[in-house]
Amino acid sequence: MAMLGKAVRMSRLVNPKSDKMMAITVDHSFSRGIMTGLIPIQATIDKIVAGRPDAITMTKGIAELCWPKHAGKASLLLKSSSYSPVNPTSDVLFGDAEEGVRMGADAVSIGAMMLGDFQAQQIHDIGMMSKQCMSLGMPLIGHIYPKGESVAPEDRTKWENIAYCVRAGAELGVDIIKTTYTGDMESMHMVIESCPARVVIQGGDTCKTLDDYLQMTRDALDCGVGGVTMGRFVWEYDDVTALVVVLRKIIHENYSVKDAKELLMQLENDKDYANY
Numbered sequence: 033m034a035m036l037g038k039a040v041r042m043s044r045l046v047n048p049k050s051d052k053m054m055a056i057t058v059d060h061s062f063s064r065g066i067m068t069g070l071i072p073i074q075a076t077i078d079k080i081v082a083g084r085p086d087a088i089t090m091t092k093g094i095a096e097l098c099w100p101k102h103a104g105k106a107s108l109l110l111k112s113s114s115y116s117p118v119n120p121t122s123d124v125l126f127g128d129a130e131e132g133v134r135m136g137a138d139a140v141s142i143g144a145m146m147l148g149d150f151q152a153q154q155i156h157d158i159g160m161m162s163k164q165c166m167s168l169g170m171p172l173i174g175h176i177y178p179k180g181e182s183v184a185p186e187d188r189t190k191w192e193n194i195a196y197c198v199r200a201g202a203e204l205g206v207d208i209i210k211t212t213y214t215g216d217m218e219s220m221h222m223v224i225e226s227c228p229a230r231v232v233i234q235g236g237d238t239c240k241t242l243d244d245y246l247q248m249t250r251d252a253l254d255c256g257v258g259g260v261t262m263g264r265f266v267w268e269y270d271d272v273t274a275l276v277v278v279l280r281k282i283i284h285e286n287y288s289v290k291d292a293k294e295l296l297m298q299l300e301n302d303k304d305y306a307n308y
């Protein structure tokens with residue numbers, strides 16, 4: 033029965049036609065400090081939902097306060113751990129899978145900063161959470177990055193380090209592993225090959241322009257990435273809803289960057305989001 037529950041929830045997360053997942057995340061304030069794109073958070077969530085992503089990631093307190101008006105419009109992914117500006121290499125658990133069931137979530141998600149001083153505790157936490165998730169039929173998403181103390185900043189996109197993270201997630205029973213794009217399709221394909229579970233990418237902070245961001249998304253999907261869980265770039269963009277619509281077209285309808293940009297310009301003018 034638990035396997036059936038997981039299958040039902042996964043079917044809401046992953047689009048059956050494209051076989052990709054599109055999630056937007058608004059869980060950053062805890063880990064990165066206050067960011068203006070998430071103020072006020074209700075307004076940001078409203079704009080994201082208007083673009084109709086498959087899912088949205090947030091913490092339990094924000095979900096209780098801001099999700100009720102949208103319940104059922106997209107999957108809720110319950111973020112249940114965080115690092116913080118004072119402990120940037122250590123995610124700490126603050127929730128469990130039962131809360132996900134109670135709140136109607138389609139997945140619970142937790143983070144880990146690998147290859148650093150706090151890896152052991154984080155591996156333990158993921159293992160315990162995957163045990164709970166398996167028994168409750170709850171998909172588990174891991175935000176797993178090679179950002180521990182032993183990795184130099186310039187090596188955080190090295191494919192071997194990212195492959196280590198995603199493989200570790202799969203070994204621990206994580207269903208969907210979110211990590212960083214390596215920067216090129218060939219090495220990202222190696223990452224995908226390293227991991228029998230679904231790999232999705234964050235938006236990250238390496239793309240400075242819209243063109244680069246859309247191109248990264250297109251390339252990632254084309255080399256086998258199973259979807260996205262994107263945050264900062266999306267809700268820092270002037271027209272959040274238009275960008276969510278356009279990303280959805282790239283992810284689920286195979287839009288080229290050129291077609292996506294044309295639609296973005298059009299939506300920024302006419303605000304006709306509902307028809308796309």
Ligand SMILES: O=C(CO)COP(=O)(O)O
Pocket residue numbers: 057059060175234235236237261262263264265
């Ligand atoms: O790390 C993230 C927060 O969960 C992911 O989102 P971005 O990197 O796209 O902001």
